[in-house]
Amino acid sequence: MMSRIPASTFLFCSLICTALAVDAQTLNMKDAINTAITNYGIIKAKTNYVNASQQTVLQTKREYLPNFTLSAQQDYGTVNGQTGPLAPFGPGLNVASSGPTLLTQNWNAAFGALYLSNVNWDFFTFGRIKEKIKVSKATVQRDQSDLNQEIFQHEIRVSAAYLNLLAAQRLTITQKKNLERAIVFKKNAAVRAINGLIAGVDSSLANAEVSSAKIALTKAVDLEQEQANKLGILMGVTATNFKLDTVSVNHLPQAMLLSDTIVKATNHPLLQYYKNRVNVSDQQVNYFKRLAYPTFSLIGVFQGRASGFGADYSLNQSSYSGSYADGINPTRANYLVGVGLTWNLTTLFRNSPQIKSQRYLSYGLQNEYEQVDQQLKAQLALSETKINNAMANYNEAPEQVKAAAQAYLQKSTLYKNGLTTLVDLTQALYVLNRAESDRDIAYTNVWQALLMKSAALGDYNLFINEF
Numbered sequence: 001m002m003s004r005i006p007a008s009t010f011l012f013c014s015l016i017c018t019a020l021a022v023d024a025q026t027l028n029m030k031d032a033i034n035t036a037i038t039n040y041g042i043i044k045a046k047t048n049y050v051n052a053s054q055q056t057v058l059q060t061k062r063e064y065l066p067n068f069t070l071s072a073q074q075d076y077g078t079v080n081g082q083t084g085p086l087a088p089f090g091p092g093l094n095v096a097s098s099g100p101t102l103l104t105q106n107w108n109a110a111f112g113a114l115y116l117s118n119v120n121w122d123f124f125t126f127g128r129i130k131e132k133i134k135v136s137k138a139t140v141q142r143d144q145s146d147l148n149q150e151i152f153q154h155e156i157r158v159s160a161a162y163l164n165l166l167a168a169q170r171l172t173i174t175q176k177k178n179l180e181r182a183i184v185f186k187k188n189a190a191v192r193a194i195n196g197l198i199a200g201v202d203s204s205l206a207n208a209e210v211s212s213a214k215i216a217l218t219k220a221v222d223l224e225q226e227q228a229n230k231l232g233i234l235m236g237v238t239a240t241n242f243k244l245d246t247v248s249v250n251h252l253p254q255a256m257l258l259s260d261t262i263v264k265a266t267n268h269p270l271l272q273y274y275k276n277r278v279n280v281s282d283q284q285v286n287y288f289k290r291l292a293y294p295t296f297s298l299i300g301v302f303q304g305r306a307s308g309f310g311a312d313y314s315l316n317q318s319s320y321s322g323s324y325a326d327g328i329n330p331t332r333a334n335y336l337v338g339v340g341l342t343w344n345l346t347t348l349f350r351n352s353p354q355i356k357s358q359r360y361l362s363y364g365l366q367n368e369y370e371q372v373d374q375q376l377k378a379q380l381a382l383s384e385t386k387i388n389n390a391m392a393n394y395n396e397a398p399e400q401v402k403a404a405a406q407a408y409l410q411k412s413t414l415y416k417n418g419l420t421t422l423v424d425l426t427q428a429l430y431v432l433n434r435a436e437s438d439r440d441i442a443y444t445n446v447w448q449a450l451l452m453k454s455a456a457l458g459d460y461n462l463f464i465n466e467f
Helices: 004-021 029-039 041-062 128-194 200-235 269-290 324-328 347-416 422-457
Strands: 067-077 110-124 295-307 332-342
Touching: 029 128, 029 200, 041 128, 067 324, 110 324, 128 200, 128 269, 128 347, 128 422, 200 422, 269 347, 295 324, 347 422
Parallel strands: none
Antiparallel strands: 067 110, 110 295, 295 332
């Protein structure tokens, strides 16, 4: 029975390690970031929003081009006229039949045609088109800054997930070592109990300690899998097992030694986005103001008409032809050139609330900008504290592990020689496991603190350049 217990335990450890290694892929920090930026759906969406805004700028610029319309129609019908007033009401509710007012109705019908070219150009609008173009350009800048801040935020998220997974994997290794120590401890206790050197209850307690170590290892593996799943989601991949690059983070970040970092809040991607939101609103205020001004237009029309009715049809109702060719051949032409002015004076009153509303939106967006700026400054101050605490724990963790390892070695030796109790040895084992776990967390917290400072400064290079 004694030979079967270590075999089954090591088989358990082997299965755990195999589960972690299946389909694992070596992944460094920069590759994880690049993959995440390429695959993340929100970044793809905001890239398309930028492209759409850029096309809107082109469309707005082309609104200044004149309207050039060509039309042609060929009809067949009568031309009876009638004296009387008439006003058009809605589209298609009247016809433009022009003919003499005769004493009686007749049904003489012929073909007719109208050929028209028209140019209408609002050549001077007191800067309305120019302001609309500015609004479109400001929208592009806003959407571009939104994309930039989304990329920046995603870099921070992926980096944090990467470090969390790295810490989880280190904790898994620590718990595996703890299980191995518990197995050795159990084996020695079992041998000593059989030989009558210690009480049998010590062997039972040793079995309980092994079971506890197995549970702790299973929890560590479960945590690792959760963190791997989070990283996979952020990267836009289906893999949930990653073999991380631990070589690149096996050093103290040089940026941790810099305490005089210059804060450039205005360059933060998030602040740039909020600033550009205010700019778009301000440009819209200027555009709304221009709507109250008049519009100068240039008009040019050339028209050709054809009719199957003769010029003397009013005197001779037989002077018409039902031939299609006679009815569509233009015989009269007119042209018109002019300059027009249109000014809706009520716009002055109607636009006033709209302008005020947009100004209030600008004030609100400015308030949001100031709030975000304040939060980033607070986050920067907190990150400095986090860095100091992380460095203190980083320096203290090795001492804790060293002292705990010595205490465990002493208690283990004393227990083997019957000079201490199992409770003391178990307590030493627990202290050593806790010290190693604290060391793993403290090591990762150093990088997490630097990442937090990078996020507060809006400078991701401060973090990623360490890799």
